[in-house]
Amino acid sequence: MCHQDDASPSGDYKPPGRLRPPxxxxxxxxxxxxxxxxxxxxxxxxxxxxxxxxxFYFLGALETSDVExxxxxxxxxxxxxxxxxxxxFRRGENFSTLRxxxxxxxxxxxxxxxxxxxxxxxxxxxxxxxxxxxxxRTEDSRSNFSSLCERTHGxxxxxxxxxAFNYNASEVATKYVTFPTNDGVFLGQxxxxxxxxxxxxxxxxxxxxxxxxxxxxxESESAAWLDAVFLIFLKVSVSYFTSISREEEFKSSxxxxxxxxxxxxxxxxxxxxxxxxRMDCVRTKVWVAVFGVLSAGxxxxxxxxxxxxxxxxxxxxxxxxxxxxxGIGVDDMFIMISCWQKTKVKNEVEERMADxxxxxxxxxxxxxxxxxxxxxxxxxxxxxxVQSFCxxxxxxxxxxxxxxxxxFGAFLALNGKxxxxxxxxxxxxxxxxxxxxxxxxxxAPREQSKCSSCNVGGAYDPDTGTExxxxxxxxxxxxxxxxxxxxxxxxxxxxxxxxxxAASIYGCLQIKEGIDLKNxxxxxxxxxxxxxxxxxxxSEYGPNVMLIITDKNFQYWNEIxxxxxxxxxxxxxxxxMVQSGAIISWLRAYVAYGNxxxxxxxxxxxxxxxLPPFLQVSGFSPDVNISGGTILASRMFxxxxxxxxxxxxxxxxxxxxxxxxxxxxxxxxxLMVYHPAFIYYDQYAVIVTNTIQNIVVATLTMLxxxxxxxxxxxxxxxxxxxxxxxxxxxxxxxxxxxxxLDSISMIxxxxxxxxxxxxxxxxxxxxxxxxxxxxNEKAIEALYRLGYPVMQxxxxxxxxxxxxxxxxxxxxxxxxxxxxxxxxxxxxHGIVFIPVFLTFFGACAKNHVEDEQEKQQNNLQMQxxxxxxxxxxxxxxxxxxxxxxxxxx
Numbered sequence: 001m002c003h004q005d006d007a008s009p010s011g012d013y014k015p016p017g018r019l020r021p022p023x024x025x026x027x028x029x030x031x032x033x034x035x036x037x038x039x040x041x042x043x044x045x046x047x048x049x050x051x052x053x054x055x056f057y058f059l060g061a062l063e064t065s066d067v068e069x070x071x072x073x074x075x076x077x078x079x080x081x082x083x084x085x086x087x088x089f090r091r092g093e094n095f096s097t098l099r100x101x102x103x104x105x106x107x108x109x110x111x112x113x114x115x116x117x118x119x120x121x122x123x124x125x126x127x128x129x130x131x132x133x134x135x136x137r138t139e140d141s142r143s144n145f146s147s148l149c150e151r152t153h154g155x156x157x158x159x160x161x162x163x164a165f166n167y168n169a170s171e172v173a174t175k176y177v178t179f180p181t182n183d184g185v186f187l188g189q190x191x192x193x194x195x196x197x198x199x200x201x202x203x204x205x206x207x208x209x210x211x212x213x214x215x216x217x218x219e220s221e222s223a224a225w226l227d228a229v230f231l232i233f234l235k236v237s238v239s240y241f242t243s244i245s246r247e248e249e250f251k252s253s254x255x256x257x258x259x260x261x262x263x264x265x266x267x268x269x270x271x272x273x274x275x276x277x278r279m280d281c282v283r284t285k286v287w288v289a290v291f292g293v294l295s296a297g298x299x300x301x302x303x304x305x306x307x308x309x310x311x312x313x314x315x316x317x318x319x320x321x322x323x324x325x326x327g328i329g330v331d332d333m334f335i336m337i338s339c340w341q342k343t344k345v346k347n348e349v350e351e352r353m354a355d356x357x358x359x360x361x362x363x364x365x366x367x368x369x370x371x372x373x374x375x376x377x378x379x380x381x382x383x384x385x386v387q388s389f390c391x392x393x394x395x396x397x398x399x400x401x402x403x404x405x406x407x408f409g410a411f412l413a414l415n416g417k418x419x420x421x422x423x424x425x426x427x428x429x430x431x432x433x434x435x436x437x438x439x440x441x442x443x444a445p446r447e448q449s450k451c452s453s454c455n456v457g458g459a460y461d462p463d464t465g466t467e468x469x470x471x472x473x474x475x476x477x478x479x480x481x482x483x484x485x486x487x488x489x490x491x492x493x494x495x496x497x498x499x500x501x502a503a504s505i506y507g508c509l510q511i512k513e514g515i516d517l518k519n520x521x522x523x524x525x526x527x528x529x530x531x532x533x534x535x536x537x538x539s540e541y542g543p544n545v546m547l548i549i550t551d552k553n554f555q556y557w558n559e560i561x562x563x564x565x566x567x568x569x570x571x572x573x574x575x576x577m578v579q580s581g582a583i584i585s586w587l588r589a590y591v592a593y594g595n596x597x598x599x600x601x602x603x604x605x606x607x608x609x610x611l612p613p614f615l616q617v618s619g620f621s622p623d624v625n626i627s628g629g630t631i632l633a634s635r636m637f638x639x640x641x642x643x644x645x646x647x648x649x650x651x652x653x654x655x656x657x658x659x660x661x662x663x664x665x666x667x668x669x670x671l672m673v674y675h676p677a678f679i680y681y682d683q684y685a686v687i688v689t690n691t692i693q694n695i696v697v698a699t700l701t702m703l704x705x706x707x708x709x710x711x712x713x714x715x716x717x718x719x720x721x722x723x724x725x726x727x728x729x730x731x732x733x734x735x736x737x738x739x740x741l742d743s744i745s746m747i748x749x750x751x752x753x754x755x756x757x758x759x760x761x762x763x764x765x766x767x768x769x770x771x772x773x774x775x776n777e778k779a780i781e782a783l784y785r786l787g788y789p790v791m792q793x794x795x796x797x798x799x800x801x802x803x804x805x806x807x808x809x810x811x812x813x814x815x816x817x818x819x820x821x822x823x824x825x826x827x828x829h830g831i832v833f834i835p836v837f838l839t840f841f842g843a844c845a846k847n848h849v850e851d852e853q854e855k856q857q858n859n860l861q862m863q864x865x866x867x868x869x870x871x872x873x874x875x876x877x878x879x880x881x882x883x884x885x886x887x888x889x
Contacts, residue, residue, distance in 0.1 A: 023365070024358045027405075031357025034409045035350035038417075041410035045403050049298040055305030063254075063314045065247040068679055070315050070385035071515060071743055076682035077657075081674040085546065088633040092622035095150035095157045095214065098186075098544055098584070098637055099622050103243055103676050104150075105217045107133070107229045108210060110192075110239040110533045116205040124169040126209060129238070130162060133213060136232055138224040148222050150214040160190040161209045179203040180541065181582070186639065192537030208537035233526075241530040249521035253809040254316040256522055260803040261322065267799045268326050269293050275792055276337060282433075282457030283467055284425050285337060288415050292337075295408040296329025299400035306399075307392055315388035317747065320804065320815045321396060324751070327800030328371065329400045331758075331793040332364045333408060338789060339363075340412060341467040345460045349416040353409065361405050363762075368401040370702055370757040377698045378750040381690050383683075383743040390750065422458040433458040476787030481780035484835060493836045500729060507732025514646040514684050515742035519810035535644060541579075542643030543675040545656060547572070548635045551670035556587060556631060557607035561669075568663035568671065572638055575659075577652045582639040586620035593618075646740065649677075650684035683742065691746050698753040699723050705757075718838065722760030722829045727752050729825040730818060737817050744811050748818035755822050758793065759830030762786055767838050775839035787831055794827040 034041050064070055072079075085101045097104065111129065114122045134156075137144045149156035158167075164182050165171045178201045180188035193207025213229075215222040226242045233240035272289035300322045308314065339360035343352040375394035379387050424431050437456055461468050483489055518531035547569070555561045565587070573580050593614055594601040601607045608629055615621040625632040643652050660671040703720045707713055730752050731741070739745055766782035797819070804816035 024362050027357040027361035027365075028354040030405065031353040031355070031361065031409070032350050034357070034406065035348075035353030035413045035416070038410045038413045041406045042414070045298060045407035049302045049305075052302040052305035052309070055308035056301075058308045058311075059314060062308055062311065063251070063316075064384075064388075065250040065316065067246045067250060067517065067520060070317070070388070071383065071520075071683070072679050073382040073682050073686050074384060075382055076679065077685065078674065078678035078682045081672060081678065082676070084550070084672065085548065085674055088548070088550070088625050089622060089635065090625075094152045094619070096152075096622070097157075097212070097214070099546075100676060101674075102217070105215050105219075105222050105226065105243045107213045107215075107226055107233075107242045108240065108530070109133070109233065110208055110210045110241075110530060110537070112193075112208045112239075112533060112537070115207065117209050118172050118203065118206050120169045120172050123165065123172045126162065126211070127167060127169060130159065130167075130211060132232060133211070133229065136225065136228050138221060138228050140224075143221045143225060145213060145215070145225065148215040148219070148225055150216060157212075157214055159211045159213075160185050160187055161211065164191075164203075177203040180579075186541075186544070186582075188541035188639070189538060192540075208533065210538065239530040239533045240526060245527050245530075246517060246520055249525055249527050250316055253520065253522050253811065254319045256808050257319055257804065257812050260807065263803045264323055264326060264800060265293060265297070267803070268296075268330055268796065271796060271799050272330055272333065275334065275796075280457045280459050280468075281424050281426075281431060281455065282419055282422055283459065284457075285415060286425055288337060288412060289333070291411040292330060292333030292404075292408055293326070295333070295403045296326045296400055298407065299329060299396050299403050300325050302403075303396035303399040304392060307395060312391060313384070313388055314392070315385045317385045317389045317744065317811065318392045320801075320812060321389060321393040323801045323804060323815075324393060324797075324819070325396045325400055325800075327797030328397065329404065330796040330800070332367070332400065332404045334789060334792045334796065335363050336360045336404065336408065336412060340416070344465040345419070345458075345467060346465060349413055349420055352416055353413050356412070357405070357409070364401060364404060366705075366761070367758050368397055370705060370753075370761075371755075372397050373701050373705075374698050374750055374753040374757075377694055377701065378747070380694055380697065381743075381746060382686055383690075383746070385743050386747050386750075389747050419458070424455065424457065431455045431457050470788070472788040472791075473784060477780060477784035480787065481783045484783070484832070485776040485779055485839070490836050490839070493832060497833050501725070503736075504729040504732030507735040508728060511731060511735040512646055512740045513650060513687050513742070514681075514740060515744060516646060516740070517680065523808040539644035540641060542577070542640035542648075542652065543677045544584075545638045545640060546635050546674045547583075547638055547660075548633060548672040548674060549670065550633050550672050552630060552632045554631070554669070555604070556634075557602055557604050559602055562587070562591075564663075564667040564669050568659075568667055568669050569636070569638075571659050571663065572656075575655055577640050577642055577648070577655060579639045579641045584637040584639075586615065586618070586623045586634065586636065589618055589620065590614055646684070649681050653678060653681040653684060687741055687743070687746065691741065691749060694746070694750055695727055695753065698750065702753060702757050702761075718764050718834060719757060719761045722826075722834055723753055723756040725833075726756040726760075726822065726825045726829055730821045733821050733825075734818065737821075739814050739817055744814050745818055748815060748822065751819065752822045752826075755797075755826045756829070759790060759826040760834050763790075763830050763834050764838065767835070779835040779839050783831060783835055790827055790830045794823045797823050 082101050089099070092099065109129070111117065111126060117123065117126065134145045146156060151157065163185070164177050164187060165175055177187075179191065179194055179196060180186060182203075187203075190210050190212075191203065191206045191208070192210065194203060195205040196202060197204045215225060223244060226244055229240070229242060269290055272293055273286050276285040276289040278284040304314075304318075336356065339356045340352065342359070343355040345352075347355075372394045375390040375397065378390035378394075381387060381390075418425070418428065422430055422433055432455070434456060459468060460466060484493070518528055521527035521531075549565070554565075569583060569585075572578050573583070590611065591601060593599075594610070597610075599606055599610055601610075608626075608631075611624070611631075612626065615624055623636070624634045640652055643649055656673040660673050663669045663671050699720060702723060703717075727749060730749065734741070734745060763782050763786055766785050767778050770778040770781045772778045772781050801816050801819045804812045807813055807816070
């Protein structure tokens with residue numbers, strides 16, 4: 001979009017910049033080469049795309065649907081804790097969900113329906129459903145649940161809700177069952193929506209029952225059985241879920257947006273054609289617009305194919321990338337076309353291409369550089385979904401840039417040859433120019449001209465020698481610019497910005513962290529229904545967390561050490577997120593056993609000698625790691641409560657870990673806490689810090705680029721200000737639009753940096769480089785040059801992602817929401833806030849020519865007057881009489 005800040009309407013002014021002259025000259029030579037050798041530059045990219053596109057053959061093998069892999073931190077603390085649990089504790093002979101170090105492989109049903117499921121008739125239906133599920137066989141009928149199930153005491157692990165009544169419907173009305181724990185079995189995750197009896201303990205009624213069916217992990221037959229379970233679950237009115245459901249839904253979510261690609265490309269082509277339409281049948285650039293969109297498509301094909309050939313995993317988040325690339329590619333196309341229109345129409349095509357590239361190629365190089373850097377900086381994040389998106393999108397932007405200056409440039413040159421021959425855009429037949437029509441009328445005034453607006457073309461502005469200006473540019477110069485520079489308007493803009501900033505900061509304080517796993521499923525999915533019922537009926541009780549004593553020198557028999565451990569446990573139980581008295585502790589049970597058996601458990605020998613038989617009888621064997629007469633580690637379990645929201649999960653995780661650390665530092669008890677859900681909760685520990693880190697690094701990088709490109713360092717800070725302001729706005733309004741700060745929105749905040757530069761930097765360049773005398777005039781000229789390109793770029797990018805608003809997936813809707821905010825606020829800063837704010841600072845408004853004059857005058861004052869020639873005064877006079885080209889030698 002900086003193409004129009006590179007040249008005034010007359011085309012004779014180039015703005016100052018430290019790196020621009022050699023880069024511009026190099027691109028001029030490239031443009032001339034493209035104009036001279038059009039067909040090679042057109043056909044070779046097509047062949048390259050075809051070759052690299054072969055990489056899509058590997059898409060199925062490289063497409064990742066592992067939620068843990070993609071949406072949890074690579075170096076999350078819980079992953080290290082899981083490995084420590086696996087090292088310290090062997091799996092017992094009897095299956096226990098309490099002691100799983102993963103979620104396990106399972107199918108789960110939540111049954112709701114009658115007001116009370118604890119009635120004989122309703123309970124019998126549960127038993128029938130349970131029998132039906134256990135009878136399900138895999139598709140090849142080789143295995144059923146009994147052959148694959150996890151076992152306890154030689155039989156398939158029972159369902160706690162059914163076991164509580166001995167799998168007998170007649171006992172529902174008579175048996176005394178306590179809640180949430182009955183005979184040592186926790187029922188809080190199996191029975192929901194409960195009503196208790198008068199004693200506050202007896203289970204009286206229940207609105208929901210959850211049945212679990214665990215099968216052996218990492219077996220192909222187990223996965224086949226879980227797939228077969230869908231067939232029966234679909235036929236009953238229950239909510240169902242399996243351990244592979246999230247991955248399956250993850251896959252289908254990406255497929256749900258495939259139909260939107262055709263709509264997006266149709267919109268992009270339509271908007272591009274409309275933007276490039278002219279009343280002149282020669283100057284109109286319909287086919288140029290089509291090839292501009294095609295260029296973006298080739299970039300996606302080539303970049304994705306290359307990375308797939310290199311074996312780069314393809315995360316589902318990458319599916320949003322083509323929508324973004326299309327918008328950016330079309331934006332670059334508008335820059336190329338606009339710069340072409342500012343070249344002299346009577347020049348040779350090679351010269352016009354050279355002039356176009358001197359301006360446009362430099363401009364899109366700047367925007368591509370900032371966008372690509374923003375994405376590659378995103379690789380610093382510990383989330384693989386973000387890394388995958390940033391790699392694919394950053395590489396696609398490079399290909400988009402490459403194809404714009406080769407493939408699209410070659411077609412622009414071919415179109416230039418058509419215009420040079422004054423041929424019709426559709427029929428390619430030669431049509432008369434307006435000058436020829438006027439001449440024919442003058443030569444034969446009595447003959448009616450056979451020419452019409454449909455077959456006359458090739459008009460241009462005789463004053464500038466370029467194509468005629470479009471009306472939108474004059475709107476920004478004659479209407480919008482003067483209106484914005486009015487004092488009352490400026491005051492309103494300042495108040496508007498203050499309101500925007502206040503609302504944004506407030507929103508930032510309200511933003512929630514972390515991704516809700518049910519959002520990975522599509523709308524209306526059975527997974528969403530399951531999670532909704534889980535939240536409704538089973539949210540009272542959270543994870544049962546392992547409390548692991550990792551100190552192999554801990555003296556369990558020592559009363560002081562045991563007292564310190566008890567004090568630690570009491571610290572956990574003081575929290576409102578921990579159920580008091582619900583701890584499952586082998587040590588408490590052993591001490592109670594010792595008191596009953598009159599054992600002196602304060603004696604090390606007695607303690608260690610009687611421990612193994614107790615563990616074997618009590619079922620606590622998997623919880624104590626004994627080797628060579630030494631207890632290497634042991635674990636207990638703490639039941640959490642009231643953990644239903646992402647904020648609750650974050651607070652619970654932080655509390656558990658902080659309490660464990662304080663026990664170590666204050667009471668010398670080395671503790672570690674773990675639960676498989678902590679793998680997902682770890683995102684809360686890093687999402688904010690990593691987002692801030694990426695934003696700061698990217699913003700500083702953009703500041704360096706701005707300092708290299710903008711001659712006024714103070715004005716370069718406005719680019720940094722705009723980036724920070726847009727990011728704060730997007731983050732704040734995310735909260736108002738129900739978007740959490742997670743790995744998905746982190747991607748978009750990274751995008752935010754690049755687009756902030758696109759919109760704000762070019763306005764700053766144009767303002768600083770303007771030759772107008774006053775700040776208001778500089779701002780108006782900057783808007784005249786950039787107003788329409790900013791609007792074109794904003795509309796083209798929005799068109800690229802707008803269809804995602806209708807996507808049946810949270811991930812893709814989130815992408816649209818944040819991209820919409822980025823473009824809205826970025827464009828607002830570019831054409832509203834920044835032009836006004838720049839006028840408030842005299843240093844930025846100072847004319848570059850005035851700077852040169854001031855330097856010359858200072859030099860004159862410092863030189864001796866004796867024997868001095870008149871050359872310096874002549875130089876000052878020259879400065880006053882004409883413009884100074886900062887690149888002249």
